[in-house]
Amino acid sequence: MHSSPLLKGVPLMGGTFEIEEENGQKISPEEVSKMLTDYIIQGQVMTLVMGLVDPSDDNWNGPLYVSTHIYAIDYMTGSQLINALTNWNGQLAFDLMSLPVHIPDPNPNSDSSTSETPSQTTQARSILESCLQQSFGFKLAHGVILRIFKVTLGSLWREHDGSDIVPGTCAH
Incomplete structure (x- = not known):
């Protein structure tokens, strides 16, 4: 999913994590980032749509829509x-x-031990x-x-x- 053209510009998740499998095989931080991005892609897509402004015929304004229709908690x-x-x-x-x-x-002045x-x-x-x-x-x-x-x-x-x-x- 992370390489889909629909998700162009969406940053990869992760960082410097390396996975060592039980069999000793290591998965590089780059591959872990791709794996984590695919795992949490729905959040990435929501963030992308909420920030999108499209002045075409549909006139989508994600930030305006979010600010008037969604109560979001961090x-x-x-x-x-x-x-x-x-x-x-x-x-x-x-x-x-x-x-x-x-x-x-x-009572901070008590003789409690x-x-x-x-x-x-x-x-x-x-x-x-x-x-x-x-x-x-x-x-x-x-x-x-x-x-x-x-x-x-x-x-x-x-x-x-x-x-x-x-x-x-x-x-x-």
Whole structure:
């Protein structure tokens, strides 16, 4: 799909990712970019159409149409925030969301021995609060992205059935 003349000018996705298959075969960053672009092509096409201005007979004005007919939320913040905050480290996201929800002591002068320190617990709470305040959900990656990152939060929740609904955890 990435090489279709209809998609001329659409940038390739990816970057410097290289995939090493289980059999040792390596897929170059250039090929990975093409593969990722084909995987997410619907988003690329929507972006292209939303930015298109065609002064021909149909007088299509994508930016005007979008600004008057579509309420759009930033995709990365809206659905991938946990991945952005954990640098796409699925194991870290899983570990943090598996921790109990930490409720800070409302009295900073108390003699509590569990004072808040920069730790995984406070990182988990910060991520949890950010996701609840800024995003509309988690897009749990199970597809081609697993060939790049090997594990994601979604793949680990799938592997550890029920771990996303343990009462009292950040995931719950």
